[in-house]
Amino acid sequence: MIGRIGDRGGLAPGATAALERAGFAAGHVQVQSDFRKSVTAQVTTDVQIHTGRVGGAAVTTTAGVTIHALPQLELATELGLTYTSREPRYVGNIGSDYVFGRQLAKRRQRRSAGQLHFYAAVVVADVRPAVSGFGSL
Amino acid sequence: MQDLTFDAALNPGVHRSRADQIILNLSTNETFLPEKRPLFLESADTLSTALGRMPCGSGRQRRSRIDSSTPGGSAARRARPRSPTRRPFQTSLRPPPSMARRKLTGRPVGRGSTVGALAAVTGENLVTVRDSTTRPSIGAGSSPPDDRAAVLRLRQDINTGYFGAMATSTSRFENLSSHPDSAPPFAPTAVPRQRPDGVFTTRMWPRSMPACVFGDRRYTAAGQPPRLADSARGARTHRARWDGDRPGRSGPGGMGAFWPRRGDSTSPGNVDYARHGRRGRLQRPWLHGAAENLEELRAGSELRFLQPGRLTLERRTQVQILARRNLDGLGLGYRLDLSHSVLLQSFWRLTAGLGGSPARFDDRENRR
Numbered sequence: 001m002i003g004r005i006g007d008r009g010g011l012a013p014g015a016t017a018a019l020e021r022a023g024f025a026a027g028h029v030q031v032q033s034d035f036r037k038s039v040t041a042q043v044t045t046d047v048q049i050h051t052g053r054v055g056g057a058a059v060t061t062t063a064g065v066t067i068h069a070l071p072q073l074e075l076a077t078e079l080g081l082t083y084t085s086r087e088p089r090y091v092g093n094i095g096s097d098y099v100f101g102r103q104l105a106k107r108r109q110r111r112s113a114g115q116l117h118f119y120a121a122v123v124v125a126d127v128r129p130a131v132s133g134f135g136s137l
Numbered sequence: 138m139q140d141l142t143f144d145a146a147l148n149p150g151v152h153r154s155r156a157d158q159i160i161l162n163l164s165t166n167e168t169f170l171p172e173k174r175p176l177f178l179e180s181a182d183t184l185s186t187a188l189g190r191m192p193c194g195s196g197r198q199r200r201s202r203i204d205s206s207t208p209g210g211s212a213a214r215r216a217r218p219r220s221p222t223r224r225p226f227q228t229s230l231r232p233p234p235s236m237a238r239r240k241l242t243g244r245p246v247g248r249g250s251t252v253g254a255l256a257a258v259t260g261e262n263l264v265t266v267r268d269s270t271t272r273p274s275i276g277a278g279s280s281p282p283d284d285r286a287a288v289l290r291l292r293q294d295i296n297t298g299y300f301g302a303m304a305t306s307t308s309r310f311e312n313l314s315s316h317p318d319s320a321p322p323f324a325p326t327a328v329p330r331q332r333p334d335g336v337f338t339t340r341m342w343p344r345s346m347p348a349c350v351f352g353d354r355r356y357t358a359a360g361q362p363p364r365l366a367d368s369a370r371g372a373r374t375h376r377a378r379w380d381g382d383r384p385g386r387s388g389p390g391g392m393g394a395f396w397p398r399r400g401d402s403t404s405p406g407n408v409d410y411a412r413h414g415r416r417g418r419l420q421r422p423w424l425h426g427a428a429e430n431l432e433e434l435r436a437g438s439e440l441r442f443l444q445p446g447r448l449t450l451e452r453r454t455q456v457q458i459l460a461r462r463n464l465d466g467l468g469l470g471y472r473l474d475l476s477h478s479v480l481l482q483s484f485w486r487l488t489a490g491l492g493g494s495p496a497r498f499d500d501r502e503n504r505r
Contacts, residue, residue, distance in 0.1 A: 023496040027489075028476070034484040052496060 022050040025040045050086075056102070058084035064111075072117040082107040146176050182288050183253035249294030258289045297444030304436040349461040433461045470497020 026048040029114045033041045050056035064078035084105045172178060285308040292301040437457035446452075455476045463470035476490035 023494055024490075025493040027491055029490075030486075030488040032488075033485040036484055051493075 020119075021113070022056065023052055023115075024050050040066045042066075048084075056084070056086035058082070058105075067119050074115040074117075076113045076115075078111040078113075080109045143177055144179065180253065183251055183292075184255060184288060249291075249299075251292040253290040254288065255290075258285050298442040299438070300438070300440050302436070304434070307433040307435075356470060407418040433459070435459045445482070449479050449481055450484070453478045468497065470494055 006061045026046065028046050030044045033039075033040065041064065044061070045128075046058075046060040048058045060080070062080045064076060066074060066076040068074055082105065086102045086104075107137060172181075218456075228445045288303070290301070290303045292299055346495040435457065437455060439453065439455045442452045443453075455474075455478075457474045457476075458469040459470065459474075472492060472494035474490060476488065478486065478488040480486050
């Protein structure tokens with residue numbers, strides 16, 4: 001998890017679109033329940049506060065539950081929330097001047113997934129080697 | 138010196154490797170394939186760390202920075218679903234090959250100590266985008282050697298755990314002239330249309346793309362213009378002209394409705410912005426010379442205690458420093474992360490971390 005604090009990916013607010021990216025202080029908390037259980041949960045929260053006169057803050061929270069209904073069946077659902085405000089973002093330019101605005105971003109996303117693991121064996125031919133008496137004892 | 142092993146290989150990715158399983162990836166996420174190349178597997182534990190993947194191809198990931206948000210995705214090959222509103226892009230991406238790699242691993246110092254060093258040059262990254270509705274093939278992007286990376290890993294066992302340190306250095310060369318962003322190989326999906334109220338409206342790229350997250354963002358009025366320092370190149374003024382929340386206005390102020398709620402971007406002639414959303418990075422017509430040429434230094438250390446305590450099974454503390462600058466010498470800032478993780482007796486894991494970075498420049502915005 002280290003190295004990812006405050007880094008919300010290339011498409012997330014705060015990335016790729018600022019001429020001068022504001023400084024920030026970030027915090028990260030993650031709690032994961034016993035992964036050996038049939039039901040596990042995980043909650044992750046990232047907080048980022050921009051420093052200086054620019055201001056702005058962003059919060060990203062992800063909570064998910066994974067259910068191992070069967071040994072070969074896994075069901076997972078995840079909810080993610082993102083809120084960021086007042087972060088300056090480049091939006092265009094007028095001549096040689098850059099135009100900035102402050103961003104208000106709200107995002108809510110859900111993800112549900114299921115995985116069924118199975119193994120299928122196909123026997124093409126049953127070849128039994130003929131036993132002959134070569135060799136000697 | 139007896140415990141040191143030196144391996145060197147040219148193009149190590151092609152020989153003595155088992156075939157990959159066939160994976161059909163229809164999503165926009167990358168496909169990660171298990172590492173099977175012997176050079177990467179041998180002594181892999183020496184260079185592995187909890188700090189993250191090593192740069193430059195440890196673990197073969199069918200992924201590309203330039204392709205991570207390309208229509209059609211970044212899998213080795215996949216096709217987008219066909220629909221009247223979506224153009225059937227087909228993106229074929231080869232993973233960047235490792236052209237040369239040297240590795241030195243062993244236990245030269247004494248008991249409980251391990252050292253590993255690795256240097257590698259990664260070859261060109263090829264991506265081909267096809268649009269079957271207009272042109273059967275719309276070119277391929279390629280570049281000279283894309284990455285040059287070096288890794289140094291040290292580890293010292295202690296009584297109840299170990300102390301590890303790792304430093305990586307990466308130089309990335311990217312030729313913009315061959316970059317897909319420099320000249321979109323296909324026309325935008327839509328041309329700005331003028332609504333009856335005089336506002337130009339441009340449809341965003343298909344919503345299933347990662348760019349569509351912009352569709353839920355909305356710019357608001359700035360109370361005061363953000364005061365941003367002049368760039369290192371100076372002589373440029375950054376002004377905030379922002380009316381915000383006033384869709385329907387043309388001109389710069391109309392950009393306030395630039396990313397309305399549902400994927401329509403409203404401003405005159407903002408096709409470039411659509412490109413931005415499509416690629417996940419900003420399109421700069423005047424950006425020439427290089428798209429992302431930088432040097433990156435990453436160093437970290439980890440202290441891990443494996444001795445069970447009264448409440449814990451394992452404790453781990455990590456510190457990591459990242460510094461970047463582009464090849465013009467423009468500092469792209471640095472950041473510091475501190476993280477602590479605890480595995481409880483109940484097998485619950487708690488992780489907390491702090492990080493920070495001073496203001497920094499984005500090199501993709503500072504070239505002109």
